[in-house]
Amino acid sequence: GAGVVVIGGGQAGIQAADSLRAAGYEPPVTVIADEDGLPYQRPPLSKDYLGQGPSPEPLPLRAGGFFVDRRIDLRRGVAATAIDRTRRRVALSDGEHLEYDYLILATGASNRVLTCPGAELPGVRGLRTLEDAQALRGELETVGDVVVVGAGFIGLEFAAAARQRGVRVTVLEFGDRPMGRALTPAAGDWFAGAHRRNGVDLRFGEGIGSIAAGDDGRAVAVVSTTGRRYRADLVVVGIGVVPNTGLAADAGLEIDNGIVVDESLATSDPAILAVGDCANFPSARSGSRLRLESVQNATDQGRHASRIILEGTERYDDVPWFWSTQGAIRLQIAGVSAPGDATSVVGDPAAGRFSVICHRDGRLSAVESVNSPADHLAARKLLSSGDGPSLQDVAAPGFSLKAFAR
Numbered sequence: 001g002a003g004v005v006v007i008g009g010g011q012a013g014i015q016a017a018d019s020l021r022a023a024g025y026e027p028p029v030t031v032i033a034d035e036d037g038l039p040y041q042r043p044p045l046s047k048d049y050l051g052q053g054p055s056p057e058p059l060p061l062r063a064g065g066f067f068v069d070r071r072i073d074l075r076r077g078v079a080a081t082a083i084d085r086t087r088r089r090v091a092l093s094d095g096e097h098l099e100y101d102y103l104i105l106a107t108g109a110s111n112r113v114l115t116c117p118g119a120e121l122p123g124v125r126g127l128r129t130l131e132d133a134q135a136l137r138g139e140l141e142t143v144g145d146v147v148v149v150g151a152g153f154i155g156l157e158f159a160a161a162a163r164q165r166g167v168r169v170t171v172l173e174f175g176d177r178p179m180g181r182a183l184t185p186a187a188g189d190w191f192a193g194a195h196r197r198n199g200v201d202l203r204f205g206e207g208i209g210s211i212a213a214g215d216d217g218r219a220v221a222v223v224s225t226t227g228r229r230y231r232a233d234l235v236v237v238g239i240g241v242v243p244n245t246g247l248a249a250d251a252g253l254e255i256d257n258g259i260v261v262d263e264s265l266a267t268s269d270p271a272i273l274a275v276g277d278c279a280n281f282p283s284a285r286s287g288s289r290l291r292l293e294s295v296q297n298a299t300d301q302g303r304h305a306s307r308i309i310l311e312g313t314e315r316y317d318d319v320p321w322f323w324s325t326q327g328a329i330r331l332q333i334a335g336v337s338a339p340g341d342a343t344s345v346v347g348d349p350a351a352g353r354f355s356v357i358c359h360r361d362g363r364l365s366a367v368e369s370v371n372s373p374a375d376h377l378a379a380r381k382l383l384s385s386g387d388g389p390s391l392q393d394v395a396a397p398g399f400s401l402k403a404f405a406r
């Protein structure tokens with residue numbers, strides 16, 4: 001057969017190719033990866049990678065020899081430009097065409113672009129790729145004041161890394177809490193305090209109005225939506241991502257905040273699957289459609305795509321989990337919370353070790369753990385088995401997730 005073509009050499013695409021070979025799939029497996037280098041892990045780029053010292057090597061997703069050993073044809077620096085669904089062919093930017101039996105879309109997401117006046121000035125940057133991180137590492141050598149736009153995971157990870165480098169940091173956030181899309185108010189408010197104690201000037205209810213240039217044409221200041229002016233030798237934009245759906249949309253596939261897939265990760269064309277940051281999937285577990293941006297989601301869906309190709313329909317329903325490291329704080333999330341979930345705090349927030357346990361309709365829905373890895377592991381186990389504690393269980397004195405999960 002023509003085999004499998006994977007579009008996208010990120011966490012999801014590489015996992016899909018790996019899993020196909022690991023399960024004994026024999027026909028050709030090709031990965032189209034538009035970035036130049038060896039596929040790499042993104043999480044360190046906003047964490048350790050920004051530290052002091054000689055420029056570190058990016059962490060590869062797989063060692064170089066892996067692709068040769070597994071007969072995975074990795075096409076680097078080449079983009080897929082069109083999908084011909086009738087002939088089951090993908091057009092590449094180098095003029096070649098590849099036929100497929102199955103196509104896996106693992107195109108990821110791109111940073112949402114700032115649109116205010118001055119957004120295009122030198123000294124205004126986002127953080128998604130290795131190239132972005134290399135540039136920011138360089139900037140941190142020389143800048144004194146940084147304004148971060150958006151108090152999401154990336155913005156706050158960058159803010160913590162910049163504080164470790166002794167840089168003055170202001171974070172502007174339109175909402176009233178950090179990480180408001182993903183985190184409960186209980187955990188979010190704790191993080192606001194922690195970042196402020198770490199010297200970050202965290203401003204809520206304040207967005208970016210415009211960016212002013214100095215004599216050299218580079219950004220020097222940010223004027224916020226409330227009219228305040230902040231010095232900024234560097235502006236880091238972390239206002240979220242948009243899924244890369246253009247290719248799928250051009251091919252007539254259904255799009256709605258991502259490439260729409262069914263419970264087995266198939267798009268509206270059964271020969272085409274979508275996985276990772278670009279995919280919008282129905283989650284039986286959370287009772288709604290989700291598009292998640294995490295390593296767990298990308299790798300588990302990549303693995304699942306190979307099972308679908310080899311074994312046929314099966315429902316994707318893995319427990320979502322996520323981590324974020326912000327300076328000395330390690331946040332781990334199991335499950336997905338929603339506004340309105342009941343929340344209970346266990347542990348010791350004042351000492352910086354606690355978990356927020358979320359219940360929806362009386363059932364455990366998510367657990368956010370701060371510097372409490374044992375709680376996180378217990379939560380994943382309990383969410384997976386469905387035997388989570390009730391609200392009453394959690395309210396009992398001395399309740400421990402770890403003890404409950406045993």
Ligand code: FAD
Pocket residue numbers: 007008009010011012013032033034035041042043044045046078079080081106107108109127128129154244247275276277278292293294295296298321322323324325
């Ligand atoms: P991507 O990693 O975006 O890969 C998609 C690839 O496809 C890209 O290389 C893209 O260029 C390529 N592509 C797109 N279109 C085409 C085309 N037409 N032809 C060829 N190639 C194409 N998650 C966590 O769980 N924990 C963390 O701590 C964490 N930290 C992060 C820190 C940073 C700085 C970033 C950016 C992300 C972080 N994430 C973290 C999120 C996680 O890295 C992503 O969810 C994950 O990488 C998604 O994998 P993916 O394969 O779906 O997409």
